[in-house]
Amino acid sequence: MPHQERGSWRSKFGFIMAASGSAIGLGNIVFFSANAYKYGAGAFYLPYLLALILVGIPVMILEFGLGHSTRRAFPQSLGRAVGRTGEFVGWWAILNAGFITMYYITILAWVLGMWVGSFGPLFSEASAALPAFSGVGELKNPMGYFFAMLSGWWPLAAVFVVWGLNVLIVWRGAKSIEGVVRFIVPLMWVMMLVLIVRGLTLDHGEHGILMLFTPNMETLRNVDVWKGAFSQMFFTLSLGFGIMTAYASYLPKKSDQVSNSLMVSFMNCSFEFIAGLAIFSLLFVFVIPPKASTLSMMFFIVPTGIAQFPAAVTLFGVLFFTLLLVAGLSSSVSLVEALISAMIDKFRIARVKILLIFSALGLAGSIVFALPKVIDPGLDSNGTLGLSLLDLIDHWAFSYGLPLVGLVECLLIGWLFPVSKLREFINENANLKLSPIWDWLIKLVIPLLLAVILGYSLYGEIVGGIYGHDMETGSIDGLHLLALGAWLAVTLGGAIILTLAPNRDREDSVTSEVNDASR
Amino acid sequence: MPAARHPWLPLLVLVLWLGLYLPQAVASTTLTIPQHVPSGTAAAVTIAGSQTFAPGHLRIVYRPGSTLEAEERFPVPALSANTPLTVNWTPREPGIARLEYHGAPVASPETPALQAQALVGVTYATLPLSGLLVMLLAGFVLFGGCCFAFRLLRTRPTADGPPSD
Numbered sequence: 001m002p003h004q005e006r007g008s009w010r011s012k013f014g015f016i017m018a019a020s021g022s023a024i025g026l027g028n029i030v031f032f033s034a035n036a037y038k039y040g041a042g043a044f045y046l047p048y049l050l051a052l053i054l055v056g057i058p059v060m061i062l063e064f065g066l067g068h069s070t071r072r073a074f075p076q077s078l079g080r081a082v083g084r085t086g087e088f089v090g091w092w093a094i095l096n097a098g099f100i101t102m103y104y105i106t107i108l109a110w111v112l113g114m115w116v117g118s119f120g121p122l123f124s125e126a127s128a129a130l131p132a133f134s135g136v137g138e139l140k141n142p143m144g145y146f147f148a149m150l151s152g153w154w155p156l157a158a159v160f161v162v163w164g165l166n167v168l169i170v171w172r173g174a175k176s177i178e179g180v181v182r183f184i185v186p187l188m189w190v191m192m193l194v195l196i197v198r199g200l201t202l203d204h205g206e207h208g209i210l211m212l213f214t215p216n217m218e219t220l221r222n223v224d225v226w227k228g229a230f231s232q233m234f235f236t237l238s239l240g241f242g243i244m245t246a247y248a249s250y251l252p253k254k255s256d257q258v259s260n261s262l263m264v265s266f267m268n269c270s271f272e273f274i275a276g277l278a279i280f281s282l283l284f285v286f287v288i289p290p291k292a293s294t295l296s297m298m299f300f301i302v303p304t305g306i307a308q309f310p311a312a313v314t315l316f317g318v319l320f321f322t323l324l325l326v327a328g329l330s331s332s333v334s335l336v337e338a339l340i341s342a343m344i345d346k347f348r349i350a351r352v353k354i355l356l357i358f359s360a361l362g363l364a365g366s367i368v369f370a371l372p373k374v375i376d377p378g379l380d381s382n383g384t385l386g387l388s389l390l391d392l393i394d395h396w397a398f399s400y401g402l403p404l405v406g407l408v409e410c411l412l413i414g415w416l417f418p419v420s421k422l423r424e425f426i427n428e429n430a431n432l433k434l435s436p437i438w439d440w441l442i443k444l445v446i447p448l449l450l451a452v453i454l455g456y457s458l459y460g461e462i463v464g465g466i467y468g469h470d471m472e473t474g475s476i477d478g479l480h481l482l483a484l485g486a487w488l489a490v491t492l493g494g495a496i497i498l499t500l501a502p503n504r505d506r507e508d509s510v511t512s513e514v515n516d517a518s519r
Numbered sequence: 520m521p522a523a524r525h526p527w528l529p530l531l532v533l534v535l536w537l538g539l540y541l542p543q544a545v546a547s548t549t550l551t552i553p554q555h556v557p558s559g560t561a562a563a564v565t566i567a568g569s570q571t572f573a574p575g576h577l578r579i580v581y582r583p584g585s586t587l588e589a590e591e592r593f594p595v596p597a598l599s600a601n602t603p604l605t606v607n608w609t610p611r612e613p614g615i616a617r618l619e620y621h622g623a624p625v626a627s628p629e630t631p632a633l634q635a636q637a638l639v640g641v642t643y644a645t646l647p648l649s650g651l652l653v654m655l656l657a658g659f660v661l662f663g664g665c666c667f668a669f670r671l672l673r674t675r676p677t678a679d680g681p682p683s684d
Contacts, residue, residue: 012672014673018584031663037582037584037585038584038586039585039586040585040586040587041614042649042653042654044652044655045656045657049657049660072574074601202640203555204555204640207555207613207640207642207643209654210613210643210646210647210651211613211614212654213650213653213654214643214647214649214650214653215649215650215653216587218587219587221539221588222586224586225586254667256672257672258671259668259672260672262667262668262671263668263669263671263672265664266661266662266664266665266667266668267665269661269664270662270664270665273657273658273661273662283615284615284640285640287554287555287615287638287639287640288615288638289582289583289584289585289615289617289638290584291584372625415573431671431674433672460661466641
């Protein structure tokens with residue numbers, strides 16, 4: 001492979017913007033607020049900050065350190081560290097992230113649809129007719145607009161547009177990504193600040209903020225709250241996707257991974273902090289209880305609040321959906337890049353070629369998640385086939401896939417690599433040196449915490465039935481099992497094939513410093 | 520990053536659908552209260568309807584939809600048709616609360632059922648110090664962490680290692 005196919009960041013700032021842009025996504029804007037409300041507001045910050053320090057930052061250092069030391073994407077990094085088992089886990093993680101990429105882009109296509117709608121019927125008409133949903137007939141906007149859009153074919157065109165934008169941004173790898181994120185990540189902060197000012201200047205907006213932070217300590221006795229905080233931390237920092245490893249592999253040799261991890265983690269969580277201010281003030285002013293779901297918050301709850309603004313409804317509606325689009329794009333390009341870089345490293349294929357192949361496959365997947373076929377006309381579950389599949393795959397890929405990747409990568413690096421070698425490498429360039437405590441966090445504490453979260457989720461699945469068993473899916477019986485089967489078959493089968501495929505990566509092209517040291 | 524959970528969807532659809540059709544379909548009972556009321560101060564809740572109801576109750580759900588839902592209920596006297604009834608309610612906790620009027624029509628006495636509901640924002644009567652403290656603490660940790668990391672990134676390595684890029 002020509003070395004320039006991998007590329008590199010042109011500046012520290014560009015890298016920080018790209019990594020934080022990846023971490024700051026749709027979930028940061030709305031999901032944190034929903035979780036905070038659900039889990040006792042102010043008291044949620046205690047487990048949340050603990051999760052940041054005990055899990056978030058250590059795993060981010062691990063993923064950055066892996067990519068930086070091996071100068072390779074996630075599968076090859078793990079492969080170089082612990083052999084074929086590691087590479088298999090890496091490919092499994094990348095393919096799991098591939099599923100997430102597909103439906104994430106579908107969600108962005110819907111955001112684009114809502115953005116277009118903000119100029120017209122979304123905020124100007126009270127309700128929308130839903131002829132495809134015979135059991136409902138008509139619904140208040142914005143929910144009515146959303147389901148009317150979902151049951152039509154035109155969101156498929158939006159899927160093409162969003163994929164097109166992703167391809168353009170990833171076209172030249174780190175160089176083109178950096179060029180875009182340097183502009184859009186600061187823009188996200190500005191747009192969020194505008195929303196905060198608007199929320200706070202509405203009557204009673206400040207009480208929403210007090211509601212966000214005033215703790216109710218009873219909640220700390222609830223296991224779900226701790227599980228929610230630790231899961232939130234894993235998702236919000238984009239850990240377990242292979243993104244951070246891929247991004248760090250483009251860094252110059254002498255980079256400080258401890259400082260980078262601290263910067264990206266704190267920036268991400270600070271953004272959630274200010275997003276909470278905007279969302280809570282808005283919801284309290286219009287007395288709308290948040291729902292613990294990204295989709296409902298994005299498409300129904302927050303727009304319902306914006307629709308009640310005393311003035312400039314369209315302006316703020318467009319601003320909100322632009323913010324979502326920008327945040328979503330900076331995350332989706334990182335998902336695409338994680339896969340592309342892994343393929344380039346393994347097969348030494350030209351970037352453009354693999355980008356076009358993957359985009360075609362990804363586009364097909366995103367179209368499946370956007371399928372408008374109505375299978376639940378009464379809207380008892382998800383309405384369309386596409387949204388039902390999205391819900392089911394999201395459950396497995398997110399709730400199980402990401403923590404599982406985190407658990408296994410910690411165990412592999414912690415016990416087989418060993419982790420102390422990686423720590424020594426990271427410390428060579430770090431201003432703030434890692435202590436052996438980090439080793440034990442990776443070896444023991446984080447795997448234990450993730451195992452408890454996974455075990456708790458699995459227990460709920462066993463007791464309450466496999467997720468989606470009670471979902472209304474019309475004439476399609478066993479859709480939940482089909483989705484689970486497809487997810488397992490593609491991720492496991494694909495990971496086996498990709499691991500066994502001939503490796504065209506050559507050691508001599510880039511020095512793998514940690515490997516050299518550990519030999 | 521994303522997380523697309525929406526098991527609440529049927530409930531939300533129902534609520535919105537009821538919002539659209541209930542006024543026309545039932546049109547008989549309404550519950551009115553100012554959108555925001557201060558905690559600890561009595562607020563007037565007006566219930567009105569075109570039917571006569573036996574004595575029922577008002578159910579208040581604090582923090583609806585959270586894991587910390589708490590409720591209180593108190594009796595409401597009989598409601599005469601087309602004669603608004605005003606009862607006083609003193610919100611005990613700030614935040615969002617849902618008020619529900621449960622009653623049974625005199626014409627067909629049965630278990631009191633939900634007849635009308637409204638959401639209300641209960642404002643803070645005084646500045647909650649614990650809330651202020653958590654806000655300052657979280658802000659200090661997160662933004663302080665950003666500043667600390669920024670300083671680290673701008674500093675050359677302290678040990679004998681090479682300078683960062």
